[in-house]
Every structure is written in structure tokens, then in C-alpha cells.
Amino acid sequence: MPVLIKQTNQTQGEWSVAPLDQPKWQSSDTWSKGTPLILQVDEEPASEYVEASAIAIEFPAFIDGRGLSLAVLLRSRFDFTGELRAVGAVHEDILHYMVRCGFDSFELGDDRDADIALAQIAPYSDHYQASVVNPEPAFRRVNRGHNA
Amino acid sequence: MYQYDKFDHTFVAERVAHYRAQTLRYLDGKLSEDEFLQLRLRNGLYVQRLAPMLRVAVPYGTLSSDQLRMLAAIARKYDRGYGHLSTRQNMQYNWPELAEVPDILEDLASVEMHAIQTSGNCIRNVTTDEFSGAALDESVDVRPYCEILRQWSTSHPEFDWLPRKFKIAVTGATEDRAAITVHDIGIRAHRDDQDQIVFDIFVGGGLGRTPVVGVLMISGLPVEHLLTYVEAIMRVYNRFGRRDNKYRARIKILVRALTADGFRDRIDEEWMHLKSGPSTLTQDEVDRMRLHFTPPKFDTLPDFTDALAQQRLAEPEFSRWVKHNVTPHKAPGYAVVTLSTKVTGIPPGDVSDEQMDCVADWAEAWSFSELRISHEQNFVIPHVAQNKLLELWGAARAAGMGASNKGLLTDIICCPGGDYCSLANAKSIPVAESIQRRFDDYDYQHDLHELDINISGCMNACGHHHVGHIGILGVDKKGAEFYQISLGGHSGHSGIGATLGQIVGPSFARRDVNDVINKIFDVYLANRTQEEHFLNCFKRIGLEPFKESIYASSD
Ligand code: SF4
Numbered sequence: 001m002p003v004l005i006k007q008t009n010q011t012q013g014e015w016s017v018a019p020l021d022q023p024k025w026q027s028s029d030t031w032s033k034g035t036p037l038i039l040q041v042d043e044e045p046a047s048e049y050v051e052a053s054a055i056a057i058e059f060p061a062f063i064d065g066r067g068l069s070l071a072v073l074l075r076s077r078f079d080f081t082g083e084l085r086a087v088g089a090v091h092e093d094i095l096h097y098m099v100r101c102g103f104d105s106f107e108l109g110d111d112r113d114a115d116i117a118l119a120q121i122a123p124y125s126d127h128y129q130a131s132v133v134n135p136e137p138a139f140r141r142v143n144r145g146h147n148a
Numbered sequence: 149m150y151q152y153d154k155f156d157h158t159f160v161a162e163r164v165a166h167y168r169a170q171t172l173r174y175l176d177g178k179l180s181e182d183e184f185l186q187l188r189l190r191n192g193l194y195v196q197r198l199a200p201m202l203r204v205a206v207p208y209g210t211l212s213s214d215q216l217r218m219l220a221a222i223a224r225k226y227d228r229g230y231g232h233l234s235t236r237q238n239m240q241y242n243w244p245e246l247a248e249v250p251d252i253l254e255d256l257a258s259v260e261m262h263a264i265q266t267s268g269n270c271i272r273n274v275t276t277d278e279f280s281g282a283a284l285d286e287s288v289d290v291r292p293y294c295e296i297l298r299q300w301s302t303s304h305p306e307f308d309w310l311p312r313k314f315k316i317a318v319t320g321a322t323e324d325r326a327a328i329t330v331h332d333i334g335i336r337a338h339r340d341d342q343d344q345i346v347f348d349i350f351v352g353g354g355l356g357r358t359p360v361v362g363v364l365m366i367s368g369l370p371v372e373h374l375l376t377y378v379e380a381i382m383r384v385y386n387r388f389g390r391r392d393n394k395y396r397a398r399i400k401i402l403v404r405a406l407t408a409d410g411f412r413d414r415i416d417e418e419w420m421h422l423k424s425g426p427s428t429l430t431q432d433e434v435d436r437m438r439l440h441f442t443p444p445k446f447d448t449l450p451d452f453t454d455a456l457a458q459q460r461l462a463e464p465e466f467s468r469w470v471k472h473n474v475t476p477h478k479a480p481g482y483a484v485v486t487l488s489t490k491v492t493g494i495p496p497g498d499v500s501d502e503q504m505d506c507v508a509d510w511a512e513a514w515s516f517s518e519l520r521i522s523h524e525q526n527f528v529i530p531h532v533a534q535n536k537l538l539e540l541w542g543a544a545r546a547a548g549m550g551a552s553n554k555g556l557l558t559d560i561i562c563c564p565g566g567d568y569c570s571l572a573n574a575k576s577i578p579v580a581e582s583i584q585r586r587f588d589d590y591d592y593q594h595d596l597h598e599l600d601i602n603i604s605g606c607m608n609a610c611g612h613h614h615v616g617h618i619g620i621l622g623v624d625k626k627g628a629e630f631y632q633i634s635l636g637g638h639s640g641h642s643g644i645g646a647t648l649g650q651i652v653g654p655s656f657a658r659r660d661v662n663d664v665i666n667k668i669f670d671v672y673l674a675n676r677t678q679e680e681h682f683l684n685c686f687k688r689i690g691l692e693p694f695k696e697s698i699y700a701s702s703d
Contacts, residue, residue, distance in 0.1 A: 042387075063186055063269070065309030069386045072306055077421055093170065093179075093187055100305035116178065123166040125158060128299040129375075130427050137300075137375075139433040140426060144153050 003114050005095075005121075007104040015121055017114045020107060025056055038087070041066035045073045054083040056107075062091035068101045075102035075132045092117040096124065102132035149212055149518060150295050150440045152260040159302070160257045163264060167191045168250035175247065190270055190308065192263025193249050196568050202241045202249060203266040204256060206521050208276040208294040208318075209237030209528075213508040213517040218259040220504035226252050231504065233489060233497040233525040235561060235612055236315070237275050238266060242568055269397075270308045271301035271382070276318045277325040278522035281441060282484045282530040284476040288320030288337035288345050292437035293374060296429065300375050307382045311389035312397035314382075315354075327523070327639035329353045329362040329646045330615060332399045333381060345371050350645075351381060351411065352403030355609035359648045360400040363408040365415060371434060375427045380419035384411070444516035444531055449481025452534040459538050466541050468552040468590065474537065483534050487527040487544055488551040488559060492584040495577040496562040497525030506547045514540055523612075524561055526554065555598040558584045561612060565605030565622060566629070572605035574622025574629035579603055579661055586662045587669075596669060597681045600638070615639040617682050618668060619649040620661065630655040633664060635694055636686040650691050652698055667697045 004020045007013075025038035028046075037052040039045075041064060049055060055074060057067040067086065074080040085105040086098050092112060099121055108117055130137040138144065152160070167187070174184040188194075192203045204219065211219075219239050223231045226248055232240040244252060256262055266273055274294045281289045297316060301307070307314075319326040320337040328334025334350035347369040353362025369377055381399075388406075390396045403411045460467035475484040487507060490496050499507075507527050511519040514536045520528035527549070532540060544550040553559045560583065563569065565576025580603055587593060602616025606623075613619035619634040633656065637649030656664055671694050676685040686694075 062183075063309055064391060065306065065386050066391075068306045068309065069383050072383075091183065093183070094309070097305045097308060113178070116173070123169075124162050124303070126155065127305070128155075128159070128302055129304055131305045136426050138155060139430060139436075142155055144155055144436060 002110050003108050005106040005108055005114065005117055010104070013122060015118060017118065023054055023056075039070065041070060043070070045070060045078055047078055049074065050078050050080045050082075052080075052082060054085060055080060056085040056087045057103075058088040059086060059090060060088060062089045062094050064089070068097060071098070071101040071103055072132055076135070092120040095120050096122060100127070100131035100133055149210060150207070150260075150291070150437075156260070156299075157257075160260075160262050160264075163191075163262065163303070164250060164253045164257050167253060171247065171250055186268065188246075188249075189268030190265055191249070191253065192266040193244075193246065194267045196242070196564075196570055199243050200246050200249070201568070202244045202252060202263060203234065204239045204241070204261060204263050205266050205273045206238050206261075207298050208274055208280065208291055209278050209521045209523075210280075210291065211519050211521065212259075213512040213519070215259045215261055216504050216508040216511070216519060218255060218261070220501040220508070222252055222255055223501040223504065225255075230498055230500045232495070232564065233499060233521050233527070235497075235523050235525060235563070235610060236273060237278065237521045237523055238273060239521070240564075242564075264302060265308075267313075269310045269312050269314075271304065271310070271314045271316065274298055274301075274316045274318060275326055275331075275523065277321050278520045278528045279325060279475060279484055279530065280320065280520075281443060282477050282479075282482075283321050283323075283325075284478050285322040286320050286478065287322075287339055289441055290318045290320040290335075290337050291441045292434065293335070293337065293347075293371070294318050295437055295440065296374065296433070297378070300378075300427075304382075307386055310382075310386055311391045312394065312399075314385070314399070316378075324640040324644075325523075327612070327615065327646060329640050330355055330359070330612070331362065333378065334362050340368060347371070347374060349377065349381075352400040352408075353646070354398050354400045355612055355614050356398065357395055357607040357609075358398075358400065359609070359614040360404070361645050361648065362400075363403065365408075365412055372429045372431075373423060374429060376422040376425060377415075377419055379422055379427060380415045383418050384414045388414070443479070444518070446479040446482060446531070447533070449533055449535070452481055456534055456537065463538070465545075465552065466538060468594075469541050469550060470537065472552050472556060473554040477531065479531070481534055483532050483537060485529040485532050485537070485540060486522065486554045487529065487549045488553055489526050489549070490553055490559045490584070491548055491551055492558070492588060493581060495564075495567075496560050496580055499527070503547055503549060506543070507549070510540055510543060524554075524559060526559070552590070553593065555600075556593045557587055557596055557599045557601055558593060560584065560601045560603060561616065562603040563605050563608075563610035565603070565611075569605055569610075571608060572622060573607075573624040574605055574631065574658075576603040576605040576611060576620075576622060579620060579622075579631065579658060582658075582662055583665060586666070596672070597679075599682050601665075602637075612639065613637075614648045615646050616649060617686070618665065623655050625655065629658055631658060631661050632656075633661075633668075633698075635668065635691060636683065638683055652691065652695055654699075664698055668694055671697045 023036040033051040317326040317331040318335040350362035562580040566572035604611035604613040634649030640646040
């Protein structure tokens with residue numbers, strides 16, 4: 001059974017596994033405000049999408065990074081604050097990238113192991129560059145004096 | 149040199165642990181071959197014809213003596229006692245065991261090294277001028293900016309899954325030893341009228357199957373905007389680069405499709421939102437990075453010109469070596485030394501563990517423990533006092549690294565080719581060796597002046613054959629190894645972009661390659677004006693005379 005991995009507490013970075021809900025995703029040509037929207041990785045983001053009840057981005061392959069850029073644009077350029085879900089080819093080893101690009105839920109196919117996936121969400125304590133979850137790069141946050 | 153702080157140590161240690169866990173999952177059957185492939189590539193592990201190959205990052209080609217000793221120790225412990233200097237200034241091992249790679253990475257981390265993003269469709273190791281920080285013709289030591297780019301691109305959340313591999317090269321000297329215009333992004337640092345450091349940014353250059361010279365996207369970009377501008381380029385590429393055909397996936401194809409102006413419009417549109425945002429470099433950060441690269445404490449040395457001239461008179465071999473392998477240094481009394489790995493009978497770029505240990509010792513004794521790897525696959529000892537040159541030469545000669553052929557025809561750039569690489573159409577190492585044997589005579593080589601021969605075993609052009617004065621490309625003709633020859637390429641110099649070589653005509657069997665090269669030399673020698681180098685002669689007389697000579701007598 002596919003499951004949903006979802007952030008339950010943003011500040012604590014807590015995640016949990018839940019049974020998959022099935023929002024009635026609408027593609028961009030049929031979507032109307034207040035309903036859940038599903039985007040393909042090659043679509044253009046638009047400002048009205050901030051009024052979606054949730055947005056899903058469908059990854060055609062786990063090595064396809066376009067969905068990462070799309071997520072960054074929705075979050076940081078259009079300030080979408082609702083649920084942003086990765087669907088399609090979601091691979092546990094890409095989760096940590098996805099999280100840093102602003103995804104806060106993942107639909108995990110039944111060929112994946114949810115426990116392994118949970119363990120892959122944050123393999124690193126910090127990163128050099130800015131991201132959606134940490135808009136300041138390390139050089140603005142961390143004292144990295146010559147011998148720090 | 150850059151030194152890791154706690155932040156770097158933690159990151160690299162976590163990366164090793166992460167990769168170790170991924171390797172175990174793979175060995176446990178929890179990751180498929182294809183899934184693990186993508187993860188191991190991003191940690192430097194590539195599977196070749198005979199065994200896995202591990203590519204260790206040597207950021208911008210700079211190494212310390214301790215780091216090189218570790219590379220020697222790894223060659224001994226996990227490999228067959230040698231390593232290979234690549235054309236991208238990295239160190240490659242040809243025989244590591246997949247299961248042992250996490251241990252190797254841990255050893256590397258102990259000397260502040262890694263293999264992160266040395267393969268795969270991500271931002272690769274940034275390359276630069278191997279003489280950075282030493283060259284007389286340098287106006288900006290670009291290593292601080294290379295390090296800034298290295299950190300920014302390491303495990304970038306958005307840009308680790310690009311349509312194709314992505315290579316950035318940076319130079320800050322008059323002569324472009326980093327070949328920036330044949331990289332996905334090429335950066336030229338220089339000083340503006342107010343003596344401020346600024347960047348000219350080129351995009352869309354590259355070799356491979358569709359060789360293209362990069363186009364200028366912006367000139368005079370202030371330092372603070374470096375990362376946001378590069379981020380804008382990367383986002384446009386990540387979103388719009390083709391993913392349906394791997395031969396059409398490099399950024400050069402996108403630039404061509406959108407046209408240079410169209411591409412620039414896209415970047416500008418994107419950059420508008422990023423410019424002056426949080427990723428804008430702070431003065432503190434730039435200063436911190438520059439501090440890591442403050443020049444070593446050079447001694448005030450007495451003028452050694454006369455004494456060196458005497459030494460050269462007394463020892464003609466040494467004199468040749470000084471002529472070819474020693475380059476002027478910005479500090480008075482110092483010199484930059486290139487130690488050639490191009491010895492007939494040894495694949496270009498291959499170095500033994502003992503040689504690595506020797507080079508490390510020499511750098512420690514005579515160059516503030518600092519050394520470099522050049523894209524010509526040689527070692528560089530950047531800061532040698534001129535009064536130590538003779539001693540260094542003696543030691544290098546005893547260790548088989550004293551060849552006086554830098555820039556000469558036997559200083560061949562050559563990819564691993566069919567002996568190692570599973571993508572190859574043809575072998576390249578034996579071709580290099582047979583050319584070296586045939587034209588071994590120093591006086592003949594010397595008479596030919598500077599001459600770059602570059603050999604690639606396939607279209608991927610790891611041997612940069614398009615920018616060789618003579619380029620040799622392995623092609624497959626009905627299952628047999630053939631070689632296509634091109635003339636007149638160069639990788640750019642003195643603010644002039646690269647020129648791609650012109651193909652002479654139908655390809656040749658391996659046994660004929662040497663004769664063809666010989667004819668090329670004959671045409672050059674017969675046509676050159678006094679002191680005219682091959683490249684200038686070629687520019688003047690064009691391809692035709694070469695073609696005529698090569699194909700007229702081939703029947
Ligand atoms: S040019 Fe081709 S044969 Fe040579 S190393 Fe690159 S991929 Fe392999």
C-alpha cells in the first residue's frame with residue numbers, strides 16, 4: 001500500500017507515516033481556487049496557485065530535478081504556504097533534497113520502505129547554501145572564522 | 149590553502165556516513181543497481197570496463213603534501229600502487245572495491261578531501277588555472293571564489309539532479325590555462341578601472357559530441373553577485389535543459405536553442421528575483437575565504453639569474469628542463485615547476501605511490517607544502533626558490549619525473565580510453581605511447597616548438613581532443629578501432645576564446661596514425677616562417693596543404 005510521509009511539526013522537524021489520503025487533485029487546466037492542484041514538473045508556476053488547498057508535484061523519474069526547482073519557485077517566489085506534496089517517482093534518497101526545496105509531504109509507492117524513507121529525511125545537520133527551509137546560507141548564520 | 153573548519157569536517161563526515169549506509173543498503177538488496185548507480189556516481193564511484201573507478205576531487209587542483217601522501221597511501225592500500233591524474237585536475241583510482249569505498253572516503257576525510265560530485269549529472273569539481281596564486285600573469289587569485297563555488301554547489305538542494313553533468317572553470321590570469329570557454333560556465337576574474345575584482349561569465353561552452361565555444365553572458369559582474377548569478381543560470385538550465393536525449397542535454401544545447409540573447413533574457417528574469425537576496429556574498433565571507441589563500445611567506449631572495457645561467461650552461465639537460473618546465477613566478481627569486489608525468493611507456497597522468505610520496509616531500513621541502521595537478525595531467529610545484537631548482541630537478545629525474553617536455557609534443561593529454569573506459573570506441577593510451585616512441589628525439593621535439601596533442605577514446609572528449617593543436621579521436625568503424633584527426637584547435641589564451649580543431653578527413657587505422665602525424669609535422673616544417681609555432685602556421689596556411697599531403701600519398 002502506498003503511504004504518506006508528512007511533516008507533523010515543522011519547528012521540531014517531526015515526520016510521521018500515515019495512510020495515504022486521496023485529495024481530488026486537479027490539473028492546472030481544470031483547477032479552481034480552493035481545491036487541490038497537481039502540477040507536472042515542466043509546468044510554469046503562477047501566482048494564483050497560492051490559493052490551492054494543496055499542491056502536488058508529480059515526479060516522472062527520481063533523477064528528474066525539475067520538480068525541485070518548481071517547488072522552490074512556489075515556496076520562495078510565490079510564497080505558497082500550504083501543503084506541498086511530492087508524488088510519482090518519489091525515492092527515499094531524494095527526500096532530503098525535496099525537504100530543503102519546500103516539500104512537506106511525500107506519497108511513497110508500495111515498492112518503497114517507509115521506515116527507510118523516514119531515516120533519510122535529514123541525513124545532515126547543516127548545509128552550506130540557502131534553501132527554502134533555511135533561507136540564509138551558512139556564511140550568514142554560522143561563525144566560520146578562520147579557525148572556528 | 150583552504151583549511152576545513154568544524155562545519156566542513158562535520159559535513160564531510162556526515163556525507164561519508166550517509167554513503168556508507170547507502171552502500172550497505174545496496175549490498176543488502178534494498179537499492180537496485182540503477183538506484184544505487186545515481187548515489188555512487190555522486191560520491192565519485194563510476195564503473196568502468198574492468199572495475200569500479202573512484203574519482204577523488206582535488207578542488208581546483210590544489211593539494212597539500214599531507215593530502216598527496218594520503219592519496220599515495222590509498223593507492224597502496226586499496227589499489228594497485230598507482231593513481232591517475234585526470235584532465236579535470238582530479239585523482240582517479242582504477243581498482244578500488246565497491247564495498248571498500250566508504251573506508252577510502254573516510255581516509256580522505258581525515259585529510260580534508262572527498263569525492264563528492266565528481267561524477268553524475270550534478271555540478272562537478274570546479275577547475276582553475278594550475279598556476280593560481282603563483283603565476284606572473286595573474287591579476288586575481290581565483291581560488292577563494294572557487295572555494296565559495298565549491299561550498300555553494302556541494303549537495304545543493306535544487307541542483308544535484310540536473311539534465312547532465314555541469315562543469316565550471318575559473319581563471320584570473322592573462323593566459324587562460326583553465327580553458328574557460330569550453331566549460332558549461334566559464335568565469336574570468338579581472339580588475340575593473342577602480343581596481344575592484346569583477347567577473348565575466350561565459351555559458352554554454354563544452355566539448356563532447358557537439359563542441360561549442362561558450363558565449364559571454366555578463367561582463368563586469370561584482371563579486372557579491374557571483375552566487376545569485378550562477379544560481380539563476382542553474383535554475384534556467386535545471387528547468388529547461390533537455391532530458392529526453394542525453395546527447396542534447398548539456399547547457400550548450402539549451403543556449404543554442406534559446407539563442408545567446410534569449411538565454412540571457414531568461415537568466416536576467418530569474419536573477420532579478422535573486423540579486424541582492426540572502427545568497428549575496430558578504431564582505432566577511434569573501435575576506436574569510438581570501439584569508440585561506442594568503443600567499444605563503446616568501447623569502448627575500450637574492451637575484452639568482454646569473455647563477456642559474458651558469459648552472460644551465462654546465463648541465464644542458466637541466467637547461468632544457470628549465471626552459472620547458474619552469475614558469476615565471478610573481479614573487480622575485482621564485483619559480484613555478486611542472487613535473488611531467490609524460491614518460492614514454494607510462495600512460496599519461498599515471499603516477500605511482502612512490503612518486504606521489506616523493507612529490508609530497510619535494511613540495512614540503514621547497515614549496516610550503518603546496519602543490520597542484522594541472523589539466524595537462526602533470527604535477528605542479530608552485531613556489532620553488534630558483535636556487536633550489538637544480539636540486540629539485542636532480543631528485544625529480546631520479547624518480548622518473550624529470551622529463552623536459554612540458555608543452556612539447558610528447559606532453560600528450562590522453563584519456564584512459566579503451567584500456568579502462570567502457571564508453572570507449574578505441575584505445576588511446578597505446579596511441580600516445582607510440583607517438584612518444586616515434587618522436588622521442590629531443591631536438592626534433594624542440595624544433596617543433598610548443599605542440600599540444602590531445603587524444604580521446606570517444607566523443608565524450610575527456611582528452612579534450614577538439615582543443616588540441618593536433619586532436620586524435622577514437623572512432624569505431626565496423627567494430628575496428630579508427631582515429632579521426634583534427635588540426636588547429638586550442639583552448640584559449642590571452643583573453644581569446646577557444647578554437648575547435650578542424651577535421652582533416654576520413655579516419656585512419658591505428659598503425660597509420662604515426663605516419664599521418666609525421667606528415668603533419670613535415671607540412672608544418674616546410675611551410676613555417678622562422679619561429680612560427682604550429683598553431684600560427686596552421687592559421688596562416690589553413691587545412692588544405694595538410695590534407696593534400698596526408699591523403700595524396702596514403703594510397
Ligand atoms: S573520452 Fe570516452 S573513452 Fe575517453 S575516458 Fe572519456 S568516455 Fe572514456
